[in-house]
Amino acid sequence: MEYTFFFDEAFHDRIIRLNKTGVLNTMVDNALDSYIGVFWGCNSKDLPFITSNISSFEEKHRARFGLKEDQELKSQIIAKKNFSHGIRSFNKNAYDFYWDLFSLIKETKPILQIEIISKTEYVIRQLFENIIFDRRYNINPSTFIYSLTKFFNVYHTNELLESLFNIHDTRTSYNFRKILLNHLKCVLSEIKDIKRKQREYVALKQLYDIISKSKISFSSEGEYAFSYIPDYHGLSLLLNELNISNSDVSLIIDNEEKTFQTGMEFDFNSIEQVDSKDNIQVRLSDWIAGFIGRMIYAIQNDEGMLEDKIEKINEISNNDLSTKRILDKSWFELYQKQYDLYLLIYNSFIIGHENYWTTMTTSNCDQALLLYALIRYIASYDSFERFNSIEPEMHSEYYNSKLLNELNEYYKRIEHNI
Incomplete structure (x- = not known):
């Protein structure tokens, strides 16, 4: 047919x-x-x-x-x-x-x-492909990408987005990682006792732990x-x-x-x-x-x-x-x-x-x-x-x-x- x-x-x-x-x-x-x-x-x-x-x-x-x-x-x-x-x-x-x-x-x-x-998520996937994870973590790619994408959609600031689109060397990679961890830390501190955010809290805590022990080797080139x-x-x-x-x-x-x-x-x-x-x-x-x-x-x-x-x-x-x-x-x-x-x-x-x-x-x-x-x-x-x-x-x-x-x-x- x-x-x-x-x-x-x-x-x-x-x-x-x-x-x-x-x-x-x-x-x-x-x-x-x-x-x-x-x-x-x-x-x-x-x-x-x-x-x-x-x-x-x-x-x-x-x-x-x-x-x-x-x-x-x-x-x-x-x-x-x-x-x-x-x-x-x-x-x-x-x-x-x-x-x-x-x-x-x-x-x-x-x-x-x-x-x-x-x-x-399409942008986050480019990032994921260039993260060097700590070997002690057994990373589930789908949940990692899902949680990080959702985090960016809900809790992004201009500072975080600008750092993501400005990664081109070791210094800027480090800067993005530092800003991302600070965003996660601030959000975790605020939602830890909010009932409707408990599943999200667990997911973001895992993200924080993984990213804090990972290295980002990535060039964003300003656009995708x-x-x-x-x-x-x-x-x-x-x-x-x-x-x-x-x-x-x-x-x-x-x-x-x-x-x-x-x-x-x-x-x-x-x-x-x-x-x-x-x-x-x-x-x-x-x-x-x-x-x-x-x-x-x-x-x-x-x-x-x-x-x-x-x-x-x-x-x-x-x-x-x-x-x-x-x-x-x-x-x-x-x-x-x-x-x-x-x-x-x-x-x-x-x-x-x-x-x-x-x-x-x-x-x-x-x-x-x-x-x-x-x-x-x-x-x-x-x-x-x-x-x-x-x-x-x-x-x-x-x-x-x-x-x-x-x-x-x-x-x-x-x-x-x-």
Whole structure:
């Protein structure tokens, strides 16, 4: 059998670097730590049927948004403010767009393969490859990278980031290690008696002990070019899981030279670059990637979820570290039709796409779980009446518990290499 797959990406930072104010470009407003890549594909004989459905969808919504026939319908057509509280804050056009999109996915049943890759972790992995560990430690690479990535995402300061991106000799390597250890020490001192931070305390104490007895031999060169190998690695793993040979797959991707060159290293039947403006199938990948990225961004940046920003690590005692961070209740103040859309997303986007490699993350999968746990939580209620019988404040608590349980289960798996 022959298969055709299409690909596009969202929240794509080609180069990871500090900006002029010392802030990582993946941490500025409107940026997301996760790179989102979406493949969708099908048996080539089914492509005309699916394409016809995509065309009908696009024609309807191009007219809805007042676009001319030569204008591309991109995921950005849905304004970011629609996602502030997830589906609860969708206006009519946004609601109809995603209802029809996920109905299309449910009807056509494409093969989906999704990458949600932490850009911070990508940098941390370069560091990990250049640490000389004390031989007395039996290092689990996955837990080390996960814990250090999470530490940088939550407790970074400009000082720490600047030292990471300024390693080029023995002196600057030593300086980075000294600053990192001081950050860990300050955080450990503040969280040791906080109940919600106890698992984190143990992980960070292990990090401190390991790094304090390790040597860093590393050159950061000021920036990192993002790698697209995880895209094709994830797709190859899913194809293998489905007993499809890479050589039976033709790829069509949005114009991106480095993504194209990386794909050439894998043994697909063919790979072709196109302009998404001229390829409606690639635009389907864009619509899906845009939804995933914007939902994750909205959850992560919800006021109830945000940790206090740290200006100076030695002043971290001024930060509120003890208050539990939970999603605002507005996310759960749903009408019937909004609940129904979450249910449709669950049935079209998760059910039927439950292969292990449907979603590819690296060690840090936290942002992927933010979204998947939310969809699974809402869909766990067998009716809107049952869902609506619970106060929104309690839904926030229950979702938080589900998310923490899924994160803890994941950490146990990587801790024991399962």
